[in-house]
Amino acid sequence: MSTATPTPSTDETSRRDFLYVATGSVAAVGAVSVAWPLISQMNPDASTLAMASSEIDIGAIPAGQIVTVKWRGKPVFIRHRTADEIKAAQDGDNASMPDPATDKSRVQKPEWLIVIGVCTHLGCIPLGNQGEYNGWFCPCHGSVYDTSGRIRKGPAPRNLDVPPYAFLTDTKVKIG
Amino acid sequence: MHGLSTFEPKNGFVKWLEARLPILSFAHGSFVAYPTPKNLNYWWTFGAILSFMLIAQIITGVVLTMHYTPEATLAFSSVEKIMRDVNWGWLFRYAHANGASMFFLAVYIHMFRGLYYGSYKNPREVLWILGVIIFLLMMATGFMGYVLVWGQMSFWGATVITNLFSAIPIFGNEITTWLWGGYSVDNPTLNRFFALHYLLPFVIFAVVGLHVWALHVTGQNNPDGVEIKDVEKDCVPFTPHATMKDGLGVVVFLLLYCWFIFYVPNYLGDADNYIPANPLKTPPHIVPEWYFLPFYAILRAIPDKLAGVIAMFAAIAVLAFLPWLDKSPVRSAKYRPMYKALFWAFVVVSIGLGYCGAMPAAEPYVTVSRVLSLLYFGFFAILPFLPRWEKTLPVPATIAEAVLAKSGKVEPPKPEPVKAAPAKAPTKSTRLWK
């Protein structure tokens, strides 16, 4: 019947091999293009991303007080530091700590310390004016922060994060 | 030979069905004729108890879902509505909440049983690993269920546990944001936890199916840890013997379960979870549910974030390697004096860790949990070396012999070296009735 001599598959690449590889590749691309939306849908949605920045009037905060405001669903501490607290923070600059930073690098104005109020260990909210350094103490697993929000003791790996912010006037600050 | 009795349908419909889907003979082979070792004790009823609890959780869970609202501003009040307004709502919620505790109590006993009698050894490695997977799935399910209430402990427990992933190098923060669907635990987190809390029990159900399948391939282990040699002499049929014994086990367990539901329904819970979630205030003392405490203690014992998280997961993962860590040819702790002592030390260490996990992160608990964490891992580290020092006791040759020796009908087995004794793949005769 047929005159074509069937080539015994040796190391020669056959049409069939090509079709297998091509089919496999298309299937792989298909699988990835389905997996991507499946994974990506779990990331923050547009409304969460669009969360506006917050403007806060800080004129009424007396020295020595910490005010907590909400930004991106997280608490932000605005601490009006007293002269003693500023001095304690600056004196601490040369102490050995897990995440060394000078007090100067963490504030725009020495009286105002603005940090995200989320413990860098596992996310609890530290308690103000507590702990060995009178900065913050995290009740969850005992992390101790100083009056510059730097981690001094306990399991937290990083200092309290400083959010992006700007002073609009002397009494108004915009976070975000 | 087909096990201890055969399934011979007489009824016309049954014959018709058998020819098309042999489900009845399958059920008969698995739950009626299935040969169970004669020497099983009540620790072997926990498999049935666990199956019962899984069904109970699914039924009460579906009922709760009919009245629950998975939305951050409404979730807490919908749970309160279940408690106050829904007909019998309090019963279903207390049954579900305490059911989770009972489920974990049973699974811990079941696992310690396996540990004591060496049930993880050749040829039951896959059976054991499937069990570890079920345990992990249960932990994920229990954790997410607890979040659904959206009380203070729900919220802050969720925050602390999801933050564990932020310890992962480089991508940690991206992964946590992805898990949350936002920048903190919030409504998107609650929604996805609800979807997964509904899904995972059915995944558990499927893995339990595999677990039982693997069990029916290798056959059950037994208190003496010797394989079945002769089905007729060593075994009794599952029904009525195991059915009745399991039934009694379930009923006694139900008494305890009911005592919790009707007398102390909130004893195992945390009062803080009756306060609605407040993202701006952490409760002074965060504790997970009791069944997570030993692992939580290990997490807190280590002063480094990443190392703490690794140690915590390792404490569970190490269980999966047990079949290869324990090199003794003898299965049951009954015949392993050193292992037996070590086993009980391990039980005490685990309970001690649980106790430390419930205490505040202060001295002396920190030091104690460090020592106990070391001992916990020490147990697994010492197992491979144990056979070098341990002189095992003579193991009975067969289950029948063990049973007869116990009732004094036969001389106890003569001391003989037991080096190559059990740990063998199932012999031909034990495979016949699978």
Ligand code: HEM
């Ligand atoms: C493996 C089985 C399961 C376990 C271990 C488990 C565990 C839990 C836990 C610990 C809670 C919190 C209870 C409380 O404090 O009130 C909970 C709540 C809840 N579960 Fe489950 N669950 C399981 C199966 C299911 C299933 C199958 C469903 C639905 C089909 C479900 C639906 C719910 C709902 C709606 C809630 C919130 C209402 C409430 O808190 O009472 N659960 N679950």
Ligand code: FES
């Ligand atoms: S979350 Fe603050 S110390 Fe763990």
